[in-house]
Amino acid sequence: xxxxxxxxxxxxxxxxxxxxxxxxxxxxxxxxxxxxxxxxxxxxxxxxxxxxxxxxxxxxxxxxxxxxxxxxxxxxxxxxxxxxxxxxxxxxxxxxxxxxxxxxxxxxxxxxxxxxxxxxxxxxxxxxxxxxxxxxxxxxxxxxxxxxxxxxxxxxxxxxxxxxxxxxxxxxxxxxxxxxxxxxxxxxxxxxxxxxxxxxxxxxxxxxxxxxxxxxxxxxxxxxxxxxxxxxxxxxxxxxxxxxxxxxxxxxxxxxxxxxxxxxxxxxxxxxxxxxxxxxxxxxxxxxxxxxxxxxxxxxxxxxxxxxxxxxxxxxxxxxxxxxxxxxxxxxxxxxxxxxxxxxxxxxxxxxxxxxxxx
Ligand SMILES: O=C(O)CCC(=O)C(=O)O
Numbered sequence: 001x002x003x004x005x006x007x008x009x010x011x012x013x014x015x016x017x018x019x020x021x022x023x024x025x026x027x028x029x030x031x032x033x034x035x036x037x038x039x040x041x042x043x044x045x046x047x048x049x050x051x052x053x054x055x056x057x058x059x060x061x062x063x064x065x066x067x068x069x070x071x072x073x074x075x076x077x078x079x080x081x082x083x084x085x086x087x088x089x090x091x092x093x094x095x096x097x098x099x100x101x102x103x104x105x106x107x108x109x110x111x112x113x114x115x116x117x118x119x120x121x122x123x124x125x126x127x128x129x130x131x132x133x134x135x136x137x138x139x140x141x142x143x144x145x146x147x148x149x150x151x152x153x154x155x156x157x158x159x160x161x162x163x164x165x166x167x168x169x170x171x172x173x174x175x176x177x178x179x180x181x182x183x184x185x186x187x188x189x190x191x192x193x194x195x196x197x198x199x200x201x202x203x204x205x206x207x208x209x210x211x212x213x214x215x216x217x218x219x220x221x222x223x224x225x226x227x228x229x230x231x232x233x234x235x236x237x238x239x240x241x242x243x244x245x246x247x248x249x250x251x252x253x254x255x256x257x258x259x260x261x262x263x264x265x266x267x268x269x270x271x272x273x274x275x276x277x278x279x280x281x282x283x284x285x286x287x288x289x290x291x292x293x294x295x296x297x298x299x300x301x302x303x304x305x306x307x308x309x310x311x312x313x314x315x316x317x318x319x320x321x322x323x324x325x326x327x328x329x330x331x332x333x334x335x336x337x338x339x340x341x342x343x344x345x346x347x348x349x350x351x352x353x354x355x356x357x358x359x
Contacts (some may be wrong), residue, residue: 014252014286014287014288014313015283015286015288015290015291016256016281016283016287016289016291016312016338017256017287017289017290018076019281019283019290019291019293019316020253020255020256020281020314021316022043022255022316023043023048023281023316023317024249024316024317025037025040025041025250025253025317026040026041027039027040027041028041030206033062033180039225040321043317043359047293048279048293048294048295048296049068049292049293049294049295050104050152050294051080051090051294052092052295052297053335054068054092055078055080055092055093056081058070058078059078059239062212064080066343067079067082067083067084068080068081068082068083068240069083069195069228069302071089071127071250073230075229075230075268076092077091077092077093077094078092079230080176080283081094084281084306085282085292085307085311086281086303086306086308087231087268087305087306087307087309088282088302088303088304088307088308088311089230089231089268089302089304089305090101090294090298090300090301090302091230091299091300091301091302091303092104092225092297092300093297093299093300094227094272094299094300094301095272095274095298095299095300095301096299097186097299097329097330097333099223099299100298100299100330100333101319101330101333101334101339101342103220103272103274103353104274104275104330104334104342104345104346104351105342106217106220107194107245107247107274107351108131108188108342108345108351109131109132109195110133110180110217111194111245112127112130112191112194112245112353113128113129114126114127114128114233115199115211115212115213115214115252116194116195116196116199116213116214117194117199117211118191118192118194118195119190119191119192119193120187120190120191124140124162124182124187125162127140127162127187129164129189130184130187130188130191131341133164133184134184134185134187134188134341135181136166136184137166137167137183137184137185138164138165138183138184139164139165139166139167139181139183139184140162140163140164140181140182140183140184140187141162141163141164141165141180141181141184142162142180142181146151152261152311158161159192164184165181167183168345170355172321181319188345189249191247192242192246192247192252193244193245193246193247194245194247195242195243195244195245196213196214196216196217196220196242196244196245197213197214197216197240197241197242197243198213198241198242198358199211199212199213199242199248200242200244200261201295205261205357206261207242216240216241216242216243216355220240220243220353224238224240224243224270224355225237225238225240225341227270227272227301227303228267228268228270228303228355230303231268231303231305231306232267232268232305233266238267238268238270238357239357240270240355240356240357241265241356241357241358242355242356242358243353243354243355244353244354244356245351245352245353246351246352246354246355247349247350247351248276248278248315248318248349248350248351248352249318249320249348249350250318250320250348251348252318253315253316253317253318254314254315255314256281256283256287256291256309256312256313256314257312257313257314258310258313259304259309259356260309261352261358262356262357262358262359263358263359264305264328264357264359265305265309265310266305266306267305267356267357268303268304268305268357269303269304269305270301270303270354270355270356271301271302271303271352271353271354271355272300272301272352272353272354272355273296273297273298273299273300273301273302273350273351273352274298274299274346274350274351274352274353275298275325275327275330275346275349275350276298276318276319276320276327276346276347276349276350277295277296277297277298277318277319277325277326277327277328277350278295278296278315278317278318278319278350279293279295279296279315279316279317279318280293280294280295280296280302280313280314280315281293281313281314281315281316282308282311282313283312283313283314284286284311284312285309285310285312286312287312289312291313296315297326298326298327298329298330309326315352318349318350320347320348320349325347327346327347330343330346331343331347334346
């Protein structure tokens with residue numbers, strides 16, 4: 001799902017691709033070659049819909065721009081809709097700062113814990129306690145126990161028999177024996193997704209109900225049920241059965257796609273944004289349809305249900321620079337010594353938790 005930096009032949013072929021390219025992070029070519037810090041290429045953001053300012057002016061004078069309306073439904077904050085996109089709902093600043101901090105921490109500490117799977121499973125097997133290991137500068141070590149084994153020819157790169165070791169311990173074992181290692185902080189930076197509840201099998205693009213899994217934590221279920229309400233038929237309750245947590249760092253993007261593996265598309269996907277600001281593209285049923293671009297900030301919730309689920313969507317850009325990341329309140333809230341490790345991560349990252357009813 002993550003796009004690469006490479007500009008390939010069909011990169012300009014569809015309207016969706018062209019818009020992705022417009023907003024994607026590129027560095028100015030002349031600053032790349034110099035010794036100076038690379039500068040992101042300037043991009044025109046004037047066409048990006050900003051629901052924060054829409055919400056602020058709506059609160060002051062009740063005005064809304066053409067094409068945007070407020071859902072006439074009892075909810076504890078304004079829910080905005082796009083007139084040309086039934087089933088799409090935007091709830092700006094829906095999560096309190098406390099909720100944002102809580103779910104950032106859970107996303108880093110508990111969501112990647114087995115039996116939940118992450119992108120690291122394929123290469124390293126199940127990894128326990130990744131965030132704490134990164135915090136304490138641990139390295140993941142695989143000891144090669146078979147005498148005479150040639151590591152370089154070992155095609156099975158799985159670290160299934162791994163353990164965490166301190167750097168010093170690791171250094172001494174390197175001196176004395178045969179082992180491979182990777183630091184926890186590198187693995188944390190390379191964490192791209194984790195899955196909660198029913199586990200999604202990316203290779204087959206389907207839910208694999210036979211994979212071991214835990215239920216989605218109750219508190220997240222309750223939150224998702226509450227947030228889903230504007231998109232649910234009156235009297236029906238959303239049933240959270242699976243969630244995908246996406247982790248983005250600077251330069252990462254989520255290419256245009258559909259989420260089409262759930263049985264009942266009338267049920268919403270509840271999508272929560274945490275950390276650095278991003279651009280979200282909402283396209284049409286074909287990649288040839290021109291997508292709308294909108295900002296997603298920490299605490300925003302998006303619902304996609306019914307017809308909106310047939311629309312291509314993606315995230316071409318996250319902003320990690322101080323002026324644009326828009327995480328001032330999070331920075332304040334996470335400034336205690338105990339929370340610095342979370343702050344360090346989220347200052348240059350974005351997390352998206354999207355929760356689904358599968359059946
Ligand atoms: O990161 C986001 O806001 C969107 C995530 C998404 O579209 C997905 O995981 O299917």
